[in-house]
Amino acid sequence: MSAPGRRGGGDHRRHRRRTPSVVFAVHGLALAVGGAASVWTAVHGVADPAAAAAFGALVVVGEAFRIPEPEGREAAPVAFAGALAYALLAAEAVAVVVAVSAAAVVAGQLRGAPRDAAARRVLTVAFAAATAQPLYGGSGGHPGYAVLLLASTILCDAVLAAVLGTARTGHPFASVLRDELAVLPGVGSAVCAGGVVLAQAEQAAGLWALPVCGVPLLLTQTAFRRHAAIRSTHRETIASLARATEVAGYTPVGHARRVSALSHAMGRELGLGGKALAALEHAALMHDIGQLSLVDPVPGGATSSLDQVERRRIALLGAEVVRRTGAPEEVARIVEGQADPYRDQALAGRIVRTANAYEDLAGSGTAVGRGLQALERLRLDTAHEYDPRVVEALTRVVARAGQ
Amino acid sequence: MLPAAARVYIPVVVVSACGALVTGPREGTPWATAAVLAVLYAAGERTGASLPPVLFAAALLLPPGAAALVAVPGGLLAPVRGEPRPVRRVWHAAQLALATAAAAQVRTAFGDGPFARLPGLLVPALAAVLAFCLFSAALTAGVLVTAERTAPSAAWREALLEPLAPHLTYGLVGLMAAVLWQGPYGAVAAVLALLPTHIARWVVGQARRERAAHQATVRALVQAVEIKDRYTRGHSERVGRASALIAREIGLPPERVEALRLAGILHDIGKLGVPTRVLRKDSPLTPEERRIIELHPGYGHEMVRGIAFLDDARTAILHHHERLDGSGYPYGLAGEAIPSSARLVAVADAFDAMTSTRAYQATRGVDDALGELRRCAGSHFDPLMVQALIRAVRREGWNPAVTADEPESFAPAQARRHARREAPARRTPEPRP
Incomplete structure (x- = not known):
């Protein structure tokens, strides 16, 4: 069981806080990196438009089936895995992710989805692409390398999430980071394995590998979604029970x-x-x-x-x-x-x-x-x-x- | 003791499985691959997160005999429920071995050429999955019919249709694992391909535990009311069951059926807010006491406000005491102004109140109660809902006893599976007069 009253978590804080400067800095950095990547891709062109389209589609589909109130902080593991896999294969992944993230932020703003997630996504994928290109080189490499690269990327993502979380809530960094790390074995390792497998499979079998890998991964995400739905219903039932004394x-x-x-x-x-x-x-x-x-x-x-x-x-x-x-x-x-x-x-x-x-x-x-x-x-x-x-x-x- | 038919059937299947293991070509079999896959599969079964994709990878990578061998250790080690355990273990292993061998046979029959690589490889892979499912279903249906005396049509449905969709997915995972196995990095990459499936199965297990915890919470809520109100045990649960029965009968989608079941279970939850003394009073109530009791739908509605899953079934809790002619409470709504979910739960509530024993009231027979409902249809109850309940009870029967079963799930995505699994009460309706 987890935090039954998380929805009311910030309730005692009635005043809306001003966005802290750390958050501004992270958003600014994401914008700069994303902009630079887009310009770079525009100048150099996309090496393999079919691959860019296929991975872009996977990311979009993954984002479309987001997990509401996920247990781990990652709401769209398949989109993340797809983006990381593409980052292993080609530097233009950052531009693709920027495009999708921009669309998601625009679409998400209507529903109040957090921009933090989009900023994190751009920065982590840029990190993965930057470290992968020299080491992994787009031409294929041992899956062990890929696992190492993506695992460190996901660790960085957790740290970044903790930095943003601390800045927004004022809670101690260590405690927030511990929470972020605690969920990594489940969803984090699924993202990592998914990303490596997508990259490896694309190299072994071409773009056909994407649907073959993507469908089971999406079903994995469905399992997470189902779990999240039951968890929130349970949490709400507990809140109802708590309300019994008030009634x-x-x-x-x-x-x-x-x-x-x-x-x-x-x-x-x-x-x-x-x-x-x-x-x-x-x-x-x-x-x-x-x-x-x-x-x-x-x-x-x-x-x-x-x-x-x-x-x-x-x-x-x-x-x-x-x-x-x-x-x-x-x-x-x-x-x-x-x-x-x-x-x-x-x-x-x-x-x-x-x-x-x-x-x-x-x-x-x-x-x-x-x-x-x-x-x-x-x-x-x-x-x-x-x-x-x-x-x-x-x-x-x-x-x-x-x- | 097993029935005679099963005592013939099971050994025949086991002997054929042994035959599948020892026949077929031996040369060029990658024994190392077979050994690694067998260990992977056994480990999965042993840790309770079974990995069916391993068998499909085996069917794609190995000749039939070796593929069958991959299934054996896992099949023998898998946790089994029910007695006699050794027989069940051997049966499980034999069944998996035969189905895997059949899948491998189908893959071999396609040969190589255009089928050696993606996308051509998809065709034999899917054919292999279908062969696996068909074989496994035929064998399972056989054992259900001979050993457990299930009706053949039900056995077939249970054995074939339920596992088909998940197995197609596992087939894709197995296909990817096989492709990566033949790539430059072999087993390492293939194992990575299996990891997300393993995690998914782990999450499904977590979800199952969470659902059980949720059911316990609901049960605790409901028990608190039933102790207060001296209801017969299980009234709330049975109202939930009858609500779901009606909802399904009028053709609502599975998710709404589950929401209405939960609303039915929680319909009297607001009685927590009514003093016990008033609820338990045997003598006629004063107007003041009546007014206090009539607050309970509003209290209940207030309590469940936060349960998003209930959605508009929440109004059933607020309005389940309204009557069609406007003589009910709390608002005295009439006719169509009463939300349909409330009209539904009202019928279910009245039906169980009549058929179950309460301290001060003799039980009526099911038919008697249905007659009474029909008599009040139009004035108190929605005739549509009454008709639906009558049809459903005539067809499926009604068991007024407290069921030993767990209450059903309220989780949206589980709805469909549960709709299918809920066994109709095995009791025929009371003889008609």
């Missing part, structure tokens, strides 16, 4: 989602990533679910004002519900430990408790004053209720959101 009047509207988003931001701030972060977010979404077993709603759902025994009972019942939903055991354990003193809790549990208390105190109001008062209250309680380190992370997150 029943136990918690204020949007409470679970806000605590989850806040916990996510704090978890990132404290260096969590990957599965741990997803479990944290999931548990934060479910932290109040035990209240469904209460006879009367707690006023405002503020469990932090209940007595210890009652809180522990809610936590245990909640964990039971979470276990029944088939959620990972660590999620249930975080929920279970919600009422324990923070020194007995794992980091994720402390984060959820602090985020929950902050939400209870500050409410959904945007008034900065209430938020500051809430922070002050939490700071005063750090002796026994809340982990000072976590409260510090919360302060940073809140401060950034207030900017």
Whole structure:
């Protein structure tokens, strides 16, 4: 399971941030490289127009069947593999990719698709072409070389994605990079193998190899798509379950989602990533679910004002519900430990408790004053209720959101 | 104990497979290639991500006898379900060996010349895949009929049509692997060609686990309501089943059928927001309590707002208590103003409420319930939906018991497969009066 509330991930940040200069720099670099490649291709001409058209078509088809909300960050692995394969074979790949990316950005802008992906695509393919041409030389080479080249290209892509992600969200670079690297064994190796095979097959059997290779690769992408669809339906169902307490009047509207988003931001701030972060977010979404077993709603759902025994009972019942939903055991354990003193809790549990208390105190109001008062209250309680380190992370997150 | 027919059939097939292994030309067989392919295939089967393209590559690269040999270790090592295990393993290996040998035979029959390279090579490759599928299907259908007593037509459909499309894809992968194998870099490049398929199968496995997790989440949601409301166990699930039955009967596309199934399962989810005391009250409700209960469709709708997959089936949850004459709630909509998905789920809900046992109400027979639905059609229920339910139940029967089966998938792309796989309840409808 992954981040059930990812859609609401940036919710606590109400203000749209200005595009950071790093992002501008990357976009500018991509534009410059793409422009130079296009000019170069225009001057030198395309060596093999049929190949350019065939690979271009493969990239376009791959882009057309994008994976919505992919698990790995790569939404169009077949397009990526096709572009990389062509980069191994001919330098004009960069120009082809520029053309397709430009079209995708123009088409994508209508739907709000990120320009970051297009910039990354242009830069990584340029990197692959630049390293491949001297080493691999378009005339064929050992597949081992090709694997090495494409693997390093994909690593560079992950680093670039992490740089852009850090610049946009302000999360620590290491944690973002870890997430980017964690998904490489699945989709990354498929892209790498796909790219090498397409290049090798084109050299062995001509352009006929492209459909023969491309069709199974597209079906691989379909498998990823299907997986992504089930994942998002599951995530949405979990969010529905979380909303049950709101509907029943136990918690204020949007409470679970806000605590989850806040916990996510704090978890990132404290260096969590990957599965741990997803479990944290999931548990934060479910932290109040035990209240469904209460006879009367707690006023405002503020469990932090209940007595210890009652809180522990809610936590245990909640964990039971979470276990029944088939959620990972660590999620249930975080929920279970919600009422324990923070020194007995794992980091994720402390984060959820602090985020929950902050939400209870500050409410959904945007008034900065209430938020500051809430922070002050939490700071005063750090002796026994809340982990000072976590409260510090919360302060940073809140401060950034207030900017 | 196996039936007598199977005790003849299986040994005959195994002996023919052994025959295929030992006959045929031996000279010039690339044994190294055969060994590598056999190891690859066995490794795939052993790790649970089977690699059928290896067999197609073998059929294209090797003479029939050697190609059959490639299938044997993997066939023997593959995990099997059900008893008797040794028989099943040997059977599996024999079947794969024969089908692979048939594919290789077809490839050999085309000879070389124009068929040696792409695009000509596509023709024998596809013919080989078809031969593989036909052979394998014939053998499987035989064992289904003799050992498991499946009806021949159903056995044939299950054995041939389901695997055909994926095998055509695997055939392409096998073809590419074979082409690369004959290229300058041999096995290394060919193994790379297999890697994306391996990853795809791994992802499919992940998707299956994810789907199971999703079903567990839905079940937990539904159980919370059923405990609160003292419903008979499985009411929600059965409403989902009946909704899907009607949806299929009126010819909706598979994806909508699945969405309506999920909507049917979740139709009462809003009762989580209604105090248990009110839900469980045995004495007549006060107007105030009635008003509180009538809030549940709205609560439910609010809860599932975020589930994109439900799409417009979401309105079924909001309006499943509306009646055709406008006497329902929450909005008192009438006739066509009620969304069709809500009219559908309303019929399914009423049908299960009548045929299942609740604490305060005796069970009716299926026919009795259908009669009652027909009587209320036009005033409460949409006659179209009632007719569809009656037709479907007459044809497929209805099993009011809680099924031991897992609830069906809600995943869009899985819809079609599930539509086919869902076994009709093996119970005949109650005898008509």
